[in-house]
Amino acid sequence: MARVHTVQQILQIFIFFTLVLCSITSLVSANRDLNEDNWKEILEGEWMVKFYAPWCPACTALAPAWRELAARAGRSKLSLRTAAVDVTRSPGLSGRFMVTALPTIFHVKDGSFRQYKGPRDVESLLSFVEQARWRQAAAVPGWQAPDSLQMSLVAELFKLSQALRTVHTTLMETYGLPTWGSYLIFAIATIFIGAILGLVLVCVIDLLYPPRRAHKLQLSQAELASARSKPDEEELIAEDIVDDSERAGSDAERHSASDTSSEGGAPSGDARPERTDTPAKCDDDPKAISVGVT
Structure with a gap:
């Protein structure tokens, strides 16, 4: 009888430790500690994520309610899981989620992020999930999502x-x-x-984008050569103008010389005097005689 009693006590102790171990295991699995390496696990399924710091009094006050939430979520039929982020150990995650106050709680549903701003007791947290009150909260826009490039x-x-x-x-x-x-x-x-x-x-x-110095140098040399060639062209044009003016002057002189010679009394070349007929009267001859006077 003593042996049977001893065996029963051993079985009871074994069952007790098994239950304690199972509860601790479920609690640990529910309270997932997130860091820079494993935070993408929350992109699948439904999660409640808490951001805290060891030095934060409000975070310390939230710790018992969060542990109870994790335990009740593990025992219930909900697919809810809980996670926690220590911002002192994972500052990059606080930057991804733009955490500016502690504690901060996020509800994550299949990669859609919503910040929880209600009461921090267990019943309020559970009803937020069970009654789907998270649908009334505005989701974080895509450009501000923690898994985006800018974040x-x-x-x-x-x-x-x-x-x-x-x-x-x-x-x-x-x-x-x-x-x-x-x-x-x-x-x-x-x-x-x-x-x-x-x-x-x-x-x-x-x-x-290399500088175009060689191209600019070639352009400047070409401009210099063109500038040097312009005076020569201008001199040629001036010479042509002078030649034309001289020719025009000589032609004008020739024409003026011919005009003066024709107007004066001295004949030149083959020029012959014109013959004019003037009537003359003789005192002795009563009849008028037409004589040619040269």
Whole structure:
């Protein structure tokens, strides 16, 4: 009898630990910790995602309700799963979702994102899913979706800002630099990096769009040659004009000389005097006689 009693106790303990293990396993599987590597899992199915930080008091107050939500979602017939993002460990995800306040809750349904802005108790969270109240909330537009290209760039900027903040903290706490000293180092580094990037950009532009200096030089030489040839052409034109004027002058002189010779008394060449008949009267002869007078 003692052995039978001992076996029953062992079976009870085994069953108890099995149930505890199953509940812990379901709770862990429901509370999925998201990071930069596995966050795309929420693009399929229905999820409730919480963004939190360990130093946030409101996030700490939400933790019990979130654990209960995960447990009830696992026991219910809903296909709902819960996930959580620690923004201190995954700053890129906070940039993708444009999280500006903590805690922030998103409802995700087959890749469609909606921010939950209702009460943060378990009943309100469950009714938001069971009664499909998420249909009344406006979905995040496509250009602002976490899986878009522009939000990927924003995520990288958030990562860079977090890295710079870590460096700033290290310079002050580890090396004992004052705040202005850390800012001075960042300013010098920014100027130096900007100069390098500007030089690289200029080189790339020159490589893609080379300057047309040779073409401009050829054009300038051609213009210079044409400018030099213009005076010669003008001189030739002037000489032609002078020759034409001289010829015109000589012709005018010839014509004027011939006119003066014809108008004067002295005959020239084959020019003969004209003969005129004038009537004359003689006192002795009563009749009029026509004589030719030269």
